[in-house]
Amino acid sequence: MPLKILVTDYNWPSLEIEREVLRRAGAELVVAETGTEAEFIRLAGDVAGILTCWKHVTPAVLDAAPRCRTVARYGVGLDNIAVGHATELGMVVTNVPDYCYEEVSDHAMALLLACARKVASFAAATNAGRWDLKAGWPLPRLRGQTLGIIGFGRIGRALAPKAAGFGLQVVVYSPREPRDRPSFVRWTNDLDEVLAQSDYVSLHVPLTEATRGLMNAGALAKMKPSAYLINTARGAVIDEAALLAAVQRKVIAGAALDVLTTEPPPAGHPLLGQPGIILTPHAAFYSEAAIEELQQKAAEHVAQALRGEWPENVVNPQVREQANYRAVGQAA
Numbered sequence: 001m002p003l004k005i006l007v008t009d010y011n012w013p014s015l016e017i018e019r020e021v022l023r024r025a026g027a028e029l030v031v032a033e034t035g036t037e038a039e040f041i042r043l044a045g046d047v048a049g050i051l052t053c054w055k056h057v058t059p060a061v062l063d064a065a066p067r068c069r070t071v072a073r074y075g076v077g078l079d080n081i082a083v084g085h086a087t088e089l090g091m092v093v094t095n096v097p098d099y100c101y102e103e104v105s106d107h108a109m110a111l112l113l114a115c116a117r118k119v120a121s122f123a124a125a126t127n128a129g130r131w132d133l134k135a136g137w138p139l140p141r142l143r144g145q146t147l148g149i150i151g152f153g154r155i156g157r158a159l160a161p162k163a164a165g166f167g168l169q170v171v172v173y174s175p176r177e178p179r180d181r182p183s184f185v186r187w188t189n190d191l192d193e194v195l196a197q198s199d200y201v202s203l204h205v206p207l208t209e210a211t212r213g214l215m216n217a218g219a220l221a222k223m224k225p226s227a228y229l230i231n232t233a234r235g236a237v238i239d240e241a242a243l244l245a246a247v248q249r250k251v252i253a254g255a256a257l258d259v260l261t262t263e264p265p266p267a268g269h270p271l272l273g274q275p276g277i278i279l280t281p282h283a284a285f286y287s288e289a290a291i292e293e294l295q296q297k298a299a300e301h302v303a304q305a306l307r308g309e310w311p312e313n314v315v316n317p318q319v320r321e322q323a324n325y326r327a328v329g330q331a332a
Contacts, residue, residue: 003027003048005302006065008055009035010074017295018051025303037061044068049302052081054263059085069326070094070305072298075285077234078315079207087316090324094301094313098154099293100285105158107284108232111256112163112200115228116142120278140226143167148198150191150214151205151233152178159202160185171197195222200230207234217242223252232284235260240271247276258284 005027007015019029030047032039035055044050044065050057053074059082062068071086073095086093114120118136125135146169149156157178160170164184171186172178173194181187188194195201201223205211215229216239223229229252231238240261246252254276260269263282271277285294297312304311308327310320319325 003306004030004046005049005051006040006043006047007031008040008050008052008057010051010053012291012295015295017292018299021296021299021303022306025306027303027306040064048306051298051302054080057081057086062086062089062091070302070311072301072305072311074294074298076100077206079234083316087319087322090319090322090326092305092311092314092319092325092327093316094298094305094311095315096294096297096301097313099297100287100290101154101158103287103290104155104232104284105162107258107280108155108159108202108204108230109162109166111230111232111258111278111280112147112202112228113142113166114278115200115230115254115256116145144169145199146171146197148173148194148201150194150201150203152181152187153204155232156202156204159204168200191219192222195219196224198227199224200228202230203233203237205233205237207236212236213239215239215243217245220246220251225250226253228253229255230257231255232258235263243277244270244274247274254278256280258282 003026005022007029009032015029015031022029027048030043032043037058037060040061041064044061047065047068049069050071051074052071057071057080062082062085068091070092071081073081076095076097078095081093083093118139122136125132144167147163149159149170149172152172152174156172160182163170170184171188171194173188173191175189177187214237220242243255247254256278258280259282265272271279301311301313305327
């Protein structure tokens with residue numbers, strides 16, 4: 001009998017790439033329909049692996065999967081997977097950190113340019129029948145302004161040269177100086193310094209307890225009144241109530257967000273339709289090439305675990321040394 005792999009959710013037209021990769025590993029897909037925790041618990045009893053995109057793989061789901069060897073994330077962030085609990089149970093957890101950094105950095109740059117050139121204001125006025133240059137005033141020159149990048153992983157590193165190509169000065173905040181930092185990038189471990197100096201602040205940090213609410217009222221107050229906040233990371237990195245107040249009170253000029261704390265936002269969400277705030281629907285990661293790469297890599301990680309191999313991009317490597325490691329007795 002083929003092994004079973006639970007797919008909790010996905011957001012692309014077909015699972016044919018995954019089906020083919022896992023067919024070669026002797027497995028077939030079981031695709032959830034409702035996406036609820038109760039459904040996952042019901043389906044998890046005999047699965048050998050879990051593929052998940054945005055749905056939460058909770059401790060209860062993992063407890064219901066005694067044969068599961070691996071949980072593979074379709075994506076980079078891991079805040080929707082109970083990684084610690086999976087480790088305790090002997091499951092190996094993987095992600096795909098290297099599939100969309102060009103797309104996300106492109107999107108961050110696009111949002112920056114939309115803020116810098118007042119694209120949303122001009123478009124709204126023009127669509128409303130006002131052919132009005134003043135709809136976007138004032139409009140400073142982009143070249144010579146400063147971009148502050150918070151977090152300097154793959155996406156931040158990809159964004160820096162794109163911004164420099166437009167003539168922006170680039171300063172990076174990270175706790176430790178990045179290795180192989182480009183000469184045109186200035187580094188500091190003082191977040192307040194970056195916030196105070198930057199005309200645009202772009203967030204590129206994972207969502208952790210340390211970064212949750214990183215951009216709160218205090219942090220926003222340290223930014224220039226003319227500055228814009230850009231977020232293509234995770235919504236909860238920003239205190240959304242504080243951001244709304246900061247924009248309404250002109251503490252900062254505005255924001256451009258591809259992510260929100262709750263996605264999709266409920267009707268009446270206070271950031272929807274708010275002047276000075278540009279929203280896109282968690283689209284930064286998307287291109288057809290990126291999605292195909294994501295499907296292939298995530299499925300290959302599961303297939304590697306099923307074959308008893310050590311998968312690529314393991315996020316809990318300590319599991320390999322545990323007595324309850326679920327691939328024990330297989331090649332690793």
